[in-house]
Amino acid sequence: MAKISLVVEPRGKPIRGLPKELKIDLDATGEKLHNAIAEASGANVHRLRITKGSDRTVVPNAKDTTVDETGLRNSSVIHVKDLGPQIAWRTVFIIEYLGPLLIPALFLFPLRPFLYFNYDKPLPEPSDIQLLVCGLLSLHFLKREYETIFVHRFSNATMPARNIFKNSAHYWALAGFNIAYWVFRPDSAAASSSPNAILTYAGLALFVFSELANLNAHYILRDLRRPGTTERGIPSGFGFSLVTCPNYMFEILAWLGVFLVSQLNLSVLIFTLVGGVQMWSWAWKKEKRYRRDFGEKYKKKKTVLLAYIC
Incomplete structure (x- = not known):
């Protein structure tokens, strides 16, 4: 030519x-x-x-x-x-998730005497629910790190290096410091020796189901993009007939599971709501892009984030 x-x-x-x-x-x-x-x-x-x-x-x-x-x-x-100056997207994600992966255990164990210095001494040992929440947070962000390294394929190789501080603030501050401090307080509902069993088991079941469903959605999305290209197909499979972005839906449901296990700690709900608003915006943009790129081949969704809700 x-x-x-x-x-x-x-x-x-x-x-x-x-x-x-x-x-x-x-x-x-x-x-x-x-x-x-x-x-x-x-x-x-x-x-x-x-x-x-x-x-x-x-x-x-x-x-x-x-x-x-x-x-x-x-x-x-x-x-x-x-x-x-640029930084690789994969590196950004690894750094974003590293904070909330490590902070809960640090707050619950070595930093506990310093964070809650104004409580009567000796401080009570972490409750079973606090230990469970710490484990769920660690598992969630360990899964995120695994997906970043082994599952996700990024459409852009890099992003401006200065953005790493803004991107990390959401996870380090809201998912790390915010949740860990309030849930692990000696006087929080999660510290009770007699927590609500219905909240605990329902939340745990919801968390496990949603994390596995979220991982499955990420594998489906990964397989739509051939290595080394930005070309994508129309996603289908579990959850994709209900909403545009079931990976976001299952992410929110997993955090609602943590919210229940934490005995309805508001810090978890705040993080979930802030993240949910952002994911709703991303999901609508993706729905519009699917409609534009695939035309009549794509079955339009009325709800993009939470089935039958929004």
């Missing part, structure tokens, strides 16, 4: 070595275009975002999209932006 000449302009701060013009084949992939710009400018390819000058839509760094398919033609203008 014929070559075209693209006009290259920086967007934002100047990029040293950025060429003013680039010749490339129309059938070249978006990945090849990004690599050509990176090679010519000496910049890290993951720091670059390329948009069309005509409508500012992003030219994806992908193997399954060609320059011709993006609508670029001879003398088209492309804008190249330096996104700044």
Whole structure:
């Protein structure tokens, strides 16, 4: 296929070595275009975002999209932006989940005398329910780490490094410090020697079911994307006929299970509600994308997060 000449302009701060013009084949992939710009400018390819000058839509760094398919033609203008220092998505997730994986055990054992210094001494030993909640939190985030390393395939290789603090704050603060401090207090409902058995066993059953269902949904989503591509198919299987994102639904149900086991501790509910609002937003965006990308092939969902609710 014929070559075209693209006009290259920086967007934002100047990029040293950025060429003013680039010749490339129309059938070249978006990945090849990004690599050509990176090679010519000496910049890290993951720091670059390329948009069309005509409508500012992003030219994806992908193997399954060609320059011709993006609508670029001879003398088209492309804008190249330096996104700044980047960090791998997989690394971000590992760091995000590491805090709430370690914090509960630290709060419950070595840090306990220092956190609850204003209570009568000696402090009572952690109750069976507090130990159980600590175990559930550890299992949940250990599973998250496993999925990050062995299950998930990421559509983007990196994200801006500065975002790691914002992304980690949600998990470290709300799921780590917040839940651990309030649930493990010597005077919390979870510290009782006679907890509500119905809440405990119902919550434990809900947690186990939801964690396994969530893992199954992640494997289904993983298998929709071929390694090394961003191409996706229409998901189907357990939960996908009910909502757009059953992985989010089962995530919320698992946290409701922890809420029950904790004897209805509000700190768990706060984390669940904050995360649920964010997941609802993501789920609607995904539903809209499925409708746009798959058209009539896709069976539209009325509820995207919680079956028959929202």
